[in-house]
Amino acid sequence: MHSNALGLSRWLDRLGSRSSWSAEEEGAILTLPGTLERIAPNRDFVRLGERVDNSCLIVSGLAGRFARTRNGERLITALHIPGDMADLHSVPVPIATAALNALTETMILRIPHAALRTLGQQMPRIAEAFWRDSVVDAAIISEWALRNARLSAKARIAHLICEFSWRFEVGREGDRVTFGWPLNQSHLADMTGLTTVHANRMLRELREDGILRIKDRRAEILDWKKLRSIAEFDEQYLQLQQGPRPRI
């Protein structure tokens, strides 16, 4: 098995949750060229304003899209998990409008734009799936914008945790649930537009309410219904139509 196949098949699953494929189309995606790269935690693998000629598929680890104000305050505008093509959008717009940064140790597969563009030109359904992927990405950003502008700090934290658990296919009604939680509190703060101090306090409140515990890189949801309700979480916007998806 060809070394890119692991990452590419995850991506295919992700695309496949929103589109459907012929065997030929699947084959074309699975044989895309690309080079694997290991990114250390906290390292940018795409820099702001840079001209790029490849898109980065997250094979393992976690990546964030970073925006900054002039005086250095940060906001993470998107979180990318394995199977996401973090900057598929750079195919039509090859100047990076935001930096991409590895939040943990991350393996990426850099796939040349030329290959992706050719694929889209030859197979219109793939072109539409790429477009769809960018659109869903934007819908998630919109939801984050609403959350960070209009929800309380506690709700923002809760919302982020709901989304995370849902995207990893671990959050479901009813039961207690635990899962790996690779993010630290300053990541949390930067995704919710808070300070780390306040993110910490909100986590404490959720813990004291018996809703959630995060400890030693693991999260434990004790009361999914309450968490979901505080967060006003409704997974519709994620546009995930179906079943199990790969894990970290």
Added chain:
Amino acid sequence: MHSNALGLSRWLDRLGSRSSWSAEEEGAILTLPGTLERIAPNRDFVRLGERVDNSCLIVSGLAGRFARTRNGERLITALHIPGDMADLHSVPVPIATAALNALTETMILRIPHAALRTLGQQMPRIAEAFWRDSVVDAAIISEWALRNARLSAKARIAHLICEFSWRFEVGREGDRVTFGWPLNQSHLADMTGLTTVHANRMLRELREDGILRIKDRRAEILDWKKLRSIAEFDEQYLQLQQGPRPRI
């Protein structure tokens, strides 16, 4: 001249500012089918969750993309001006993830998805331009997310006004500038994640600083440099190629 041509040619200009065309491609866009519709102020023309089979081109007026929290607080996540296809993204994702609402009296042209999809399949450069349009839309939403999460109230208001003037091609370095300002203060508040009361106060401060006056549906920028600096505004993210485009 065919009645859709006005709107379509504006859209072509908009797409053309980020892509370039052959005469054949231009012709194909200009002869797209569509039905004109007049929307009264404050009316939704796409409702949340609705299944749609057409995309809405703004011919005149102004439209906003609305998101709401459970207890009815609103956030406008995008502003659409004439020449924008407000929900081109509904072609690949035909369930509306947000409502579209006319902020003033607005004329829209509803263009069937089928026609747009066919066009994209026949002309790959058009398909890529559509995709690009969605990507730029997402970049603007990201910038709004950063602004609303990390800038002060005053800076948010200033930023929105900078963007507005730039998109209408009226904001340029140096001189005093006046232009039509169709938005009211609660629109402003809903785009910046503030209350109307506070939006009002920030406008007052900007007025008292001698930077900006808004009166009788007109805006007058008295000190573009200060406004730009308060807002930390950098037009890069708008990806408008015509006109002066400074590099990072």
Added chain:
DNA sequence: CGTTGCCTTGAGCCCCTTCAACGTAAGTGG
């Protein structure tokens, strides 16, 4: 065994919200 990364907590403050009131201009029906 000092350093580094991350988490935690307290005290004080301020930006923005909330609530309430009032002003003005345009529209509408009597």
Added chain:
DNA sequence: CCACTTACGTTGAAGGGGCTCAAGGCAACG
């Protein structure tokens, strides 16, 4: 032509949610 309504803008007073600043704790690691 006046009474009433509606939309929008404006201002004040008071309160609170989240920030700032500061300190200290713990675990991993060289």
